[in-house]
Amino acid sequence: MSQRSFIRVLVAKPGLDGHDRGAKIVARALRDAGMEVIYTGLRQTPEQIVEAALQEDVDVVALSCLSGAHNYLFPKVVELLRQQGGADILVLGGGVIPEEDIPALKQSGVKEIFTPGTTTQAIVEFIRAHAIQK
Amino acid sequence: MEEKKPSERKRSFKNTSNIEIKRVYAAQDVTSDDGAMGLPGEYPFTRGVQPTMYRGRFWTMRQYAGMASAEESNARYRYLLEQGQTGLSVAFDLPTQIGYDSDHPLAQGEIGKVGVAIDSLEDMEVLLQGIPLDKVSTSMTINAPAAVLLAMYMAVAEKQGVSLARLNGTIQNDILKEYAARGTYIFPPAQSMRLITDIFAFCSEQVPEWNTISISGYHIREAGSSAVQEVAFTLSNGIAYVQAALDAGLRVDDFAPRLSFFFNSHVDFFEEIAKFRAARRLWAKIMTERFGAQNPRSQMLRFHTQTGGSTLTAQQPDNNIIRVTLQALAAVLGGTQSLHTNSRDEALALPTEESVRIALRTQQIIAHESGVADVVDPLGGSYYIENLTSSIEKAAAEQIARIDAYGGAVKAIERGVMQRDIQDSAYAWQQQVESKERVVVGVNQFQIRESAPRGLERVDASVGERQKTKLAALRSRRDNVRVQAALASLTQIAASNDNLMPAVLEAVRAYATLGEICDCLRRVFGEYRPEETLT
Numbered sequence: 001m002s003q004r005s006f007i008r009v010l011v012a013k014p015g016l017d018g019h020d021r022g023a024k025i026v027a028r029a030l031r032d033a034g035m036e037v038i039y040t041g042l043r044q045t046p047e048q049i050v051e052a053a054l055q056e057d058v059d060v061v062a063l064s065c066l067s068g069a070h071n072y073l074f075p076k077v078v079e080l081l082r083q084q085g086g087a088d089i090l091v092l093g094g095g096v097i098p099e100e101d102i103p104a105l106k107q108s109g110v111k112e113i114f115t116p117g118t119t120t121q122a123i124v125e126f127i128r129a130h131a132i133q134k
Numbered sequence: 135m136e137e138k139k140p141s142e143r144k145r146s147f148k149n150t151s152n153i154e155i156k157r158v159y160a161a162q163d164v165t166s167d168d169g170a171m172g173l174p175g176e177y178p179f180t181r182g183v184q185p186t187m188y189r190g191r192f193w194t195m196r197q198y199a200g201m202a203s204a205e206e207s208n209a210r211y212r213y214l215l216e217q218g219q220t221g222l223s224v225a226f227d228l229p230t231q232i233g234y235d236s237d238h239p240l241a242q243g244e245i246g247k248v249g250v251a252i253d254s255l256e257d258m259e260v261l262l263q264g265i266p267l268d269k270v271s272t273s274m275t276i277n278a279p280a281a282v283l284l285a286m287y288m289a290v291a292e293k294q295g296v297s298l299a300r301l302n303g304t305i306q307n308d309i310l311k312e313y314a315a316r317g318t319y320i321f322p323p324a325q326s327m328r329l330i331t332d333i334f335a336f337c338s339e340q341v342p343e344w345n346t347i348s349i350s351g352y353h354i355r356e357a358g359s360s361a362v363q364e365v366a367f368t369l370s371n372g373i374a375y376v377q378a379a380l381d382a383g384l385r386v387d388d389f390a391p392r393l394s395f396f397f398n399s400h401v402d403f404f405e406e407i408a409k410f411r412a413a414r415r416l417w418a419k420i421m422t423e424r425f426g427a428q429n430p431r432s433q434m435l436r437f438h439t440q441t442g443g444s445t446l447t448a449q450q451p452d453n454n455i456i457r458v459t460l461q462a463l464a465a466v467l468g469g470t471q472s473l474h475t476n477s478r479d480e481a482l483a484l485p486t487e488e489s490v491r492i493a494l495r496t497q498q499i500i501a502h503e504s505g506v507a508d509v510v511d512p513l514g515g516s517y518y519i520e521n522l523t524s525s526i527e528k529a530a531a532e533q534i535a536r537i538d539a540y541g542g543a544v545k546a547i548e549r550g551v552m553q554r555d556i557q558d559s560a561y562a563w564q565q566q567v568e569s570k571e572r573v574v575v576g577v578n579q580f581q582i583r584e585s586a587p588r589g590l591e592r593v594d595a596s597v598g599e600r601q602k603t604k605l606a607a608l609r610s611r612r613d614n615v616r617v618q619a620a621l622a623s624l625t626q627i628a629a630s631n632d633n634l635m636p637a638v639l640e641a642v643r644a645y646a647t648l649g650e651i652c653d654c655l656r657r658v659f660g661e662y663r664p665e666e667t668l669t
Contacts, residue, residue, distance in 0.1 A: 015228070015240075016229065016232055016240060016241075016244050016318075018316050019356075021356070021357050021444070024560070025560055025561055025564050028557075028668060029561075043317075068244075068247035068593060098590050100586065117447060117448050117577045119568050
């Protein structure tokens with residue numbers, strides 16, 4: 001398979017949280033930066049997110065959660081990706097996430113956590129530096 | 135050609151609604167149209183809904199709170215009431231807001247996180263224990279399953295021996311902004327509108343002092359809209375509710391006095407004050423000219439305000455106390471009926487008790503020390519404020535006409551019109567912050583090296599397990615024959631045109647759970663599935 005010329009990203013909202021301002025802004029900024037972006041919409045289970053990620057053959061899964069359920073939902077996505085052959089997909093998280101939760105999330109396999117105040121430029125640069133493009 | 139202004143900080147000055155701000159305002163900037171300002175308590179209520187405003191009584195100080203279990207939330211409410219808060223505002227967790235019981239697969243990880251978990255009347259009894267429902271007014275942020283939570287509240291009142299006629303409070307019950315901006319929808323629009331008009335009809339007879347809806351611009355603004363969009367989309371949604379109630383056969387002056395509103399108070403001080411004044415004037419005109427409302431209470435836009443959550447920064451969180459103070463002051467100068475002041479640490483986690491106390495004290499200082507509550511609409515007649523009030527009113531009226539052209543708010547939301555506009559504004563804001571055209575103190579200027587904040591509030595992970603154990607015990611203890619009968623009757627009525635409230639109330643009294651009641655309605659009504667689009 002020939003290499004794509006662009007990075008493909010799934011922006012996903014796991015859980016029941018309805019705050020999608022950040023997710024949509026990030027999705028649009030990544031697209032403006034030349035990436036191909038798929039947005040899942042609200043209320044996705046980890047299973048649905050992983051299915052979409054594998055089906056769409058993405059390089060990156062960017063998770064957004066502001067409801068406090070990140071410690072449950074983010075590791076679950078990573079775990080399912082690993083089980084189903086998506087271990088090489090870069091997983092990122094964002095939202096209202098207390099700093100003390102970040103080490104455990106990274107330990108679980110989320111590569112980076114972006115908290116309030118992060119610029120979209122910083123996210124773009126991080127993805128360019130770390131995504132393994134298929 | 136634009137005149138060059140070399141001596142000024144910027145080439146042009148604009149507010150969040152993209153309205154150009156002049157260097158100075160003078161008498162010629164206030165036209166005879168602005169003369170429609172009248173006096174407080176008089177149509178079109180530009181200057182306030184009551185003649186005495188805060189000289190009569192301060193606004194209701196109402197901090198939105200709720201977390202973990204009913205026991206823990208009840209303790210927080212009692213603490214707030216002891217600290218001088220004058221009304222309750224209940225935050226429910228997401229499973230409750232979306233009509234799932236705590237043992238539902240989708241609830242896992244979310245139980246008790248953004249609010250209190252309520253599965254049945256049993257939880258509601260604990261939540262309101264020791265709180266006299268005939269003396270305290272309670273606002274509940276609940277939308278899709280509002281009928282169920284209202285029924286639970288009424289059932290607790292019955293047990294306390296408080297008559298429904300004496301109940302005072304608000305349910306948010308504003309589903310349209312859930313589709314447009316907040317996300318806790320369950321049912322499709324038509325069925326949701328029927329639930330809402332059933333509540334209007336039921337309450338106008340049985341719970342006459344209850345605010346049956348809080349038509350909310352707050353979340354539209356939080357999702358990224360401008361001030362003008364906030365007014366326009368909120369009032370468009372309001373128009374849709376009024377029209378739905380009229381179509382259901384209600385008379386405007388029977389239900390309109392109980393409509394209430396909920397706005398954001400954001401960073402631009404004068405724009406916000408003018409926004410509140412403009413919204414009042416515009417709604418009074420809409421209710422009178424479009425819907426023929428005769429009762430002045432039907433024409434009055436009464437509103438709750440919350441300071442802008444998305445304006446809080448995770449960086450240097452104590453700076454948020456100052457932001458909240460300015461936003462709270464704007465809400466008071468704009469004539470709010472009740473107010474929630476955000477806590478300094480809310481960009482990081484749920485607020486601690488200490489942070490909530492500072493937020494409440496902010497309101498108390500404005501009320502008791504600053505003197506601003508001693509005079510009504512002190513900025514009325516200011517060239518700038520009157521000009522800006524008219525500009526916002528005019529721009530919002532144009533946006534309402536645009537929504538009308540789509541066939542009204544429901545159609546516009548189904549077609550993603552409001553959602554796209556909000557997204558565009560949110561993205562533009564973000565770009566302004568990243569280019570530093572918009573300064574956010576501590577975020578893109580005046581940063582310091584900070585250590586991680588300590589002592590944040592946490593919801594114990596065991597809350598979910600405890601809640602599920604409690605729920606299982608209830609399911610085996612209650613009279614399940616009565617529950618099944620109540621649910622069967624509810625299903626039948628859902629499929630008819632009869633008012634759903636009595637059947638919901640009976641199911642609640644039988645200790646049917648929120649999830650069971652909503653599942654009955656899901657089977658009859660179906661579920662809303664949005665089409666996701668990125669602009």
